[in-house]
Amino acid sequence: xxxxxxxxxxxxxxxxxxxxxxxxxxxxxxxxxxxxxxxxxxxxxxxxxxxxxxxxxxxxxxxxxxxxxxxxxxxxxxxxxxxxxxxxxxxxxxxxxxxxxxxxxxxxxxxxxxxxxxxxxxxxxxxxxxxxxxxxxxxxxx
Numbered sequence: 397x398x399x400x401x402x403x404x405x406x407x408x409x410x411x412x413x414x415x416x417x418x419x420x421x422x423x424x425x426x427x428x429x430x431x432x433x434x435x436x437x438x439x440x441x442x443x444x445x446x447x448x449x450x451x452x453x454x455x456x457x458x459x460x461x462x463x464x465x466x467x468x469x470x471x472x473x474x475x476x477x478x479x480x481x482x483x484x485x486x487x488x489x490x491x492x493x494x495x496x497x498x499x500x501x502x503x504x505x506x507x508x509x510x511x512x513x514x515x516x517x518x519x520x521x522x523x524x525x526x527x528x529x530x531x532x533x534x535x536x537x538x
Contacts, residue, residue: 407468413456416449420460426499428460434491444486445493445521451481454511454524457497462507462528464499473531477506481524485515492516505530 403420413430416438422429430453432438440446459474487493497511506529513522 401468412452416452418453418456421494423460423464425464426461426502428457428464428495428497430457430460430495430497432493434487434489434493436489439489444488445491447481447483450483450513450522451479451524453493453495453513454481454497454522455479455526457495458509458511458524458526459528461497461509461511462499462502463530469533469535471534473534473537474507474528475531476526477529478527479524480526481522483522485519485521487515487521493521500525 417432417435419431420428421431432449432453434445438446438449455476458479459476463472463474465471493513493515495511495513497509499507499509501508506527508525508527510525511523512520515521
């Protein structure tokens with residue numbers, strides 16, 4: 397997938413993804429990588445990556461990895477049914493983190509995914525697993 401195609405898909409990921417400042421780095425069948433450079437708004441009171449941001453990045457990447465489509469018009473949204481999040485380390489202001497998600501099993505309507513959150517040195521920050529339902533086509537939603 398080239399840069400233009402990736403940007404077209406990223407434009408269909410609305411709302412919180414954009415508010416976070418997340419970027420879609422990779423997107424292919426069964427795999428998605430979402431990246432974020434940490435700013436002050438992503439930190440908790442201890443000046444470390446906020447757990448809610450970690451969970452959000454895992455959720456976004458896993459939802460994307462199971463809804464891959466060759467064309468942005470054919471991409472479905474993912475509805476999170478279950479999300480497990482584990483925290484293993486911290487990240488601080490300016491760090492570049494990547495949520496690397498893989499689809500582990502997929503049926504017609506439901507899929508399962510796993511995801512690692514890594515820093516720029518590939519240190520594990522957090523990881524999770526989720527169960528998702530394939531929803532409506534993104535093009536059919538407001």
